[in-house]
Amino acid sequence: MDLFTIMQAAEGxxxxxxxxxxxxxxxxxxxxxxxxxxxxxxxxxxxxxxxGDIRTNMIIAAALxxxxxxxxVVIALLQG
Amino acid sequence: xxxxxxxxxxxxxxxxxxFGLFFSTSSFASxxxxxxxxxxxxxxxxxxxxxxxxxGNVSIPLPCIVIHDGLHVFLSNKMPEAHHGGxxxxxxxxxxxxxxxxxxxxxxNHGTAITTHHASPAYNGFYYNESGKIVHExxxxxxxxxxxxxxxxxxxxxxLMVLIFTSVAKAYKRREGQAPKGLQSFMEPLIIFVRxxxxxxxxxNKTDRYLPFMxxxxxxxxxxxxxxxxxxxxxPNLTGNIAVTSALALMTFLxxxxxxxxxxxxxxxxxxxxxxxxxxxxxxxxFMGIFIKPVALMIRLFANITAGHIIIISLIGLxxxxxxxxxxxxxxxxxxxxxxxxxxxxxxxELLVAFLQAFIFTMLSALFIALAQEEHHHDDxxxxxxxxx
Numbered sequence: 001m002d003l004f005t006i007m008q009a010a011e012g013x014x015x016x017x018x019x020x021x022x023x024x025x026x027x028x029x030x031x032x033x034x035x036x037x038x039x040x041x042x043x044x045x046x047x048x049x050x051x052g053d054i055r056t057n058m059i060i061a062a063a064l065x066x067x068x069x070x071x072x073v074v075i076a077l078l079q080g
Numbered sequence: 081x082x083x084x085x086x087x088x089x090x091x092x093x094x095x096x097x098x099f100g101l102f103f104s105t106s107s108f109a110s111x112x113x114x115x116x117x118x119x120x121x122x123x124x125x126x127x128x129x130x131x132x133x134x135x136g137n138v139s140i141p142l143p144c145i146v147i148h149d150g151l152h153v154f155l156s157n158k159m160p161e162a163h164h165g166g167x168x169x170x171x172x173x174x175x176x177x178x179x180x181x182x183x184x185x186x187x188x189n190h191g192t193a194i195t196t197h198h199a200s201p202a203y204n205g206f207y208y209n210e211s212g213k214i215v216h217e218x219x220x221x222x223x224x225x226x227x228x229x230x231x232x233x234x235x236x237x238x239x240l241m242v243l244i245f246t247s248v249a250k251a252y253k254r255r256e257g258q259a260p261k262g263l264q265s266f267m268e269p270l271i272i273f274v275r276x277x278x279x280x281x282x283x284x285n286k287t288d289r290y291l292p293f294m295x296x297x298x299x300x301x302x303x304x305x306x307x308x309x310x311x312x313x314x315x316p317n318l319t320g321n322i323a324v325t326s327a328l329a330l331m332t333f334l335x336x337x338x339x340x341x342x343x344x345x346x347x348x349x350x351x352x353x354x355x356x357x358x359x360x361x362x363x364x365x366x367f368m369g370i371f372i373k374p375v376a377l378m379i380r381l382f383a384n385i386t387a388g389h390i391i392i393i394s395l396i397g398l399x400x401x402x403x404x405x406x407x408x409x410x411x412x413x414x415x416x417x418x419x420x421x422x423x424x425x426x427x428x429x430e431l432l433v434a435f436l437q438a439f440i441f442t443m444l445s446a447l448f449i450a451l452a453q454e455e456h457h458h459d460d461x462x463x464x465x466x467x468x469x
Contacts (some may be wrong), residue, residue: 056281056443063440067376070383077386 001010018079025072117402118397121271126386127228128318129212130156133314142232146206147223148216156226158203159214187267230324234317237304241296273296274442282446284392290449297328298442305434306383309427319437320385322378329378332445337370340452373448377441384437395423 038060044051124190132140141157190221214224246266251264260268280287304318311326318324347353348366351359398419403412 020121036171044136052277056277059436059445060447061438063380063436064376067380070387073387074379074383 018076019033022072022076025069029065029069032068033062036065037063082212116396116397118394118401119430121392121397122390124316126320126389127212128228128317128321128416130159130208130214130228132229132316133231135312139314142229143226144206144214144224144226146214147225148206148220152204152206153204154175156202158208159208166263222263229314229316230318230321233304233307233318234324235316237300237307240303241299245299270299271295277442278439279446282450286453288451290446291337294442296445297331297445298438301328301381301441302435302438303367305437306431308385308389309430309434315389317386317389319381322382325378325382328381328441329374330449333371333374335445336374336448336452339449341455343454344452374442377444381437381441384433388426388433390429392423392426395426 036058040054044054047054119323130142130144132142134140139157144152144154144156144159144297146152160427202217206214207217209215214222216222238254239443243264251261255261255264259265274295275287275291277296281292283290302387304316304324307313308315308319348370349363351362351366396419397417399412402415403409
């Protein structure tokens with residue numbers, strides 16, 4: 001299958017490409033938020049007296065990562 | 081004991097709310113009498129509309145305010161219903177074509193002619209187009225200032241906030257020096273939380289200057305998020321509307337940049353301690369960063385709330401997909417057995433998200449404003465770094 005036929009297939013209405021993209025972004029965001037949560041838990045266990053600060057920073061970082069995944073969601077919605 | 085009773089009460093009421101959503105969607109879908117399109121249904125649900133759908137065929141018409149050759153004010157139920165690609169629209173289009181043929185260019189007459197018979201597909205020449213927007217038969221320019229569902233929700237939130245906060249403020253004046261009571265003791269921990277945990281760690285001694293804005297933003301977002309979780313009032317998706325979140329983000333953008341000091345602009349247009357060729361790369365990136373930060377705020381809130389609404393409505397939609405829109409009753413019950421617990425779980429999660437998004441928006445706004453007013457101690461940092469090397 002050469003490039004032309006692939007492009008033709010894509011133009012001929014391959015549905016759900018945007019959904020696959022959103023899924024890939026969700027993988028990335030999952031890894032990101034998972035790492036943030038994991039390290040936050042580790043540092044909370046190590047220094048329970050810093051619990052409040054760590055939690056706040058964890059939420060901020062998680063929100064920033066999540067924002068990227070939501071960009072993908074918005075693009076997927078726009079693409080249909 | 082009383083605590084557990086209260087908890088079970090809460091759980092019961094939430095289950096009832098879940099069932100409310102189920103019934104409202106079921107009657108809506110069956111009234112359509114056509115194949116269930118999950119995607120269209122979800123998109124319709126999160127979009128703005130000119131009527132406030134309550135349950136089944138019951139919906140509250142909202143006032144339409146349209147400027148087109150003068151001001152027109154009428155209720156939305158005067159116009160034909162906006163079924164997507166349905167007969168009403170086609171009829172309206174045909175009717176529009178008919179009237180223009182009959183009347184020619186005589187616009188002053190045919191407006192009154194149509195109002196006389198109520199069942200006409202277009203009201204005063206106004207009808208909904210395919211995307212649910214109000215258009216006029218002559219296709220001319222039209223300014224739509226209608227009180228839509230989102231505008232009505234916005235007004236409700238505004239009224240709620242004015243009522244809550246004026247009564248709380250009055251209570252503080254009346255009961256000066258005494259312990260808080262009633263609504264006051266519910267709001268006080270929240271206000272203290274926003275001040276001490278969200279704003280003060282970022283803004284420090286400038287907290288009091290920005291606290292009114294931060295509290296307004298926090299409670300506005302939180303209350304609108306929570307209103308969006310009540311199924312029987314048709315889940316108004318206020319903070320899941322990009323226009324609302326962009327207005328909120330614009331406030332943060334203006335506050336950040338209008339109150340910024342010279343070091344903020346210096347860091348953007350002339351980053352200190354950076355070689356010239358890196359500046360060529362860095363300055364455009366920093367300049368884009370001015371706009372990307374509020375845009376990210378806007379998209380985060382919009383997408384989080386919209387995604388929550390779509391997930392819940394899609395889970396409920398599983399019932400109709402499995403039940404083939406009423407043909408397969410067993411499949412419908414099977415779908416409900418899967419979908420209702422999941423929807424309930426997502427609703428609980430959305431309660432958390434509603435608070436979290438208000439928190440994040442306020443926190444990041446405070447952070448951006450604080451960063452733009454940071455005093456000049458970056459040179460100290462770089463000197464320290466050089467000393468270490």
